Amino acid sequence: MSVVEQILKGDVRATARLLRDIDDQMPNTHEILRELYPHTGKAHVIGFTGSPGVGKSSLVDQLAICCRKDDLTVGILAVDPTSPFTGGAILGDRIRMQRHFLDGGVFIRSLATRGHFGGLTRSTNDMINVLDAMGKDVILVETVGVGQDEVEVANSAHTTVLITIPGMGDDVQAIKAGIMEIGCIFVVNKADREGSRKTVRELMNLVELGLRRRDSDGWEPLIIETEAIKGRGIDELYQAIQKHREYLAANDRGQMDDVLHKRARSQLIEVLKDEALRTLLRRLESRGISLESLIEQIKSREKDPYTLVQDVLANELRDFTC
Amino acid sequence: MSQDRKLRILVAKPGLDGHDRGARVIARAFRDAGFEVVYTGCHQTPEQIVSTAIQEDVDLIGLSILSGAHTYSFPRIMELLKEHRAQDIQVIGGGIFPLEDIPKLKSVGIKEIFEPGAKLQDIVDWIRSNITPRTGMAA
Numbered sequence: 001m002s003v004v005e006q007i008l009k010g011d012v013r014a015t016a017r018l019l020r021d022i023d024d025q026m027p028n029t030h031e032i033l034r035e036l037y038p039h040t041g042k043a044h045v046i047g048f049t050g051s052p053g054v055g056k057s058s059l060v061d062q063l064a065i066c067c068r069k070d071d072l073t074v075g076i077l078a079v080d081p082t083s084p085f086t087g088g089a090i091l092g093d094r095i096r097m098q099r100h101f102l103d104g105g106v107f108i109r110s111l112a113t114r115g116h117f118g119g120l121t122r123s124t125n126d127m128i129n130v131l132d133a134m135g136k137d138v139i140l141v142e143t144v145g146v147g148q149d150e151v152e153v154a155n156s157a158h159t160t161v162l163i164t165i166p167g168m169g170d171d172v173q174a175i176k177a178g179i180m181e182i183g184c185i186f187v188v189n190k191a192d193r194e195g196s197r198k199t200v201r202e203l204m205n206l207v208e209l210g211l212r213r214r215d216s217d218g219w220e221p222l223i224i225e226t227e228a229i230k231g232r233g234i235d236e237l238y239q240a241i242q243k244h245r246e247y248l249a250a251n252d253r254g255q256m257d258d259v260l261h262k263r264a265r266s267q268l269i270e271v272l273k274d275e276a277l278r279t280l281l282r283r284l285e286s287r288g289i290s291l292e293s294l295i296e297q298i299k300s301r302e303k304d305p306y307t308l309v310q311d312v313l314a315n316e317l318r319d320f321t322c
Numbered sequence: 323m324s325q326d327r328k329l330r331i332l333v334a335k336p337g338l339d340g341h342d343r344g345a346r347v348i349a350r351a352f353r354d355a356g357f358e359v360v361y362t363g364c365h366q367t368p369e370q371i372v373s374t375a376i377q378e379d380v381d382l383i384g385l386s387i388l389s390g391a392h393t394y395s396f397p398r399i400m401e402l403l404k405e406h407r408a409q410d411i412q413v414i415g416g417g418i419f420p421l422e423d424i425p426k427l428k429s430v431g432i433k434e435i436f437e438p439g440a441k442l443q444d445i446v447d448w449i450r451s452n453i454t455p456r457t458g459m460a461a
Contacts, residue, residue: 003459012376012377013376013406013407013408014459016376016377016378016379017379017459018459019379020330020379021458021459023328024327024328024458026458026459027458028458082358083353083354083356086353086354086355086356087328087356088352088353088354088355088356088357088358088359089353089358089359090349090350090353090359090361091358091359091360091361091378092361092362092363094360094361094362094363094374095361095362095363098362098363098365098366098370101362101366101369101370101373101374102367102369102370102373107377108374108377108378109377109378110360110378112328112358114328
């Protein structure tokens with residue numbers, strides 16, 4: 001049986017191995033992804049993002065239970081940071097998800113950022129496609145703990161859940177640009193803590209002021225208080241996600257088209273960048289020009305990077321073939 | 323553009339033993355050695371450990387145990403790996419073991435046992451010389 005057939009049948013081992021090959025940029029993964037692509041597009045992809053320690057993993061764990069009660073199969077991609085010094089990583093998101101380890105309906109994969117900025121890994125979109133093709137109904141994507149500007153997940157997910165906790169900053173934080181704009185649903189986790197109502201009120205103001213880019217599309221972001229550890233507010237969150245899914249599915253204002261467009265665009269650009277760079281480097285190499293020699297020219301200030309790139313492109317893009 | 327294959331290791335604590343300081347120190351040392359470490363916390367059953375190792379596609383499982391239950395859990399993990407046709411995943415152990423148990427554990431396929439006093443650098447060096455990331459799969 002080919003790898004593609006194994007994955008379409010939901011084979012865990014084959015899927016796990018392919019995900020690793022994708023992460024490590026092994027050469028033949030694009031062939032496999034190409035064959036899997038026609039089988040994608042069925043899963044609902046939900047992104048969970050927020051600062052370190054707000055409870056992303058715990059909420060993902062709880063949401064997975066809700067999905068399983070509805071007989072939906074679940075794929076989870078959970079990102080943790082790579083050390084910028086050693087390249088190593090400790091991937092600990094699974095600690096909160098132990099109860100799913102023996103459930104064949106849940107596939108969990110821990111990922112390291114490996115130097116990628118934006119909250120996800122460079123492999124995440126491809127991995128979503130693989131889990132989608134293997135038949136997972138819902139894919140929960142947990143970003144690395146983010147700050148103010150890592151909004152990549154909004155381009156990969158259908159529904160983005162932004163998680164915060166009480167006391168994370170004053171109300172100016174809530175009106176800043178960036179991460180606060182991408183939430184389809186806001187969660188105030190650890191809501192037993194002091195200041196939870198205040199945080200909710202600030203979020204309500206944010207929503208009401210219509211500061212969000214997508215407010216014109218008719219979706220009013222929902223705000224949910226939760227205590228992930230105790231399970232409080234989880235049903236409400238699950239319902240909110242379903243509501244958003246129904247809102248997208250209705251597509252009466254083209255909202256689903258917008259989401260699909262956004263996802264397609266980010267995938268296309270990503271693959272284009274990768275392939276273009278890969279092809280260029282290969283062509284340079286075949287003509288005996290090493291990347292190192294180009295780096296040296298800039299380092300020694302013999303050339304500036306702009307002229308150099310222009311020269312390279314002018315040369316390489318003539319009769320461009322892959 | 324393809325980067326070097328990263329070694330992925332699962333650090334796991336089987337059984338009813340809540341003392342995971344050792345496991346965390348090891349996980350940290352592996353991180354500093356440039357490995358990707360999946361850490362899943364305490365109280366894992368052999369079934370959970372093997373399932374995690376397969377989903378995470380690790381090259382190596384490092385088991386930490388202090389409770390004395392290694393004579394059950396270590397062989398059971400090896401059995402389960404075989405059942406899942408995942409014997410290519412190597413297993414090592416660390417913690418507290420009666421000396422006479424060590425040959426028995428090695429005879430069921432545990433590659434190496436590190437006792438108290440083993441140096442972190444020695445463990446890392448052992449991994450570097452004995453475990454290589456698996457090769458890519460064929461289409």
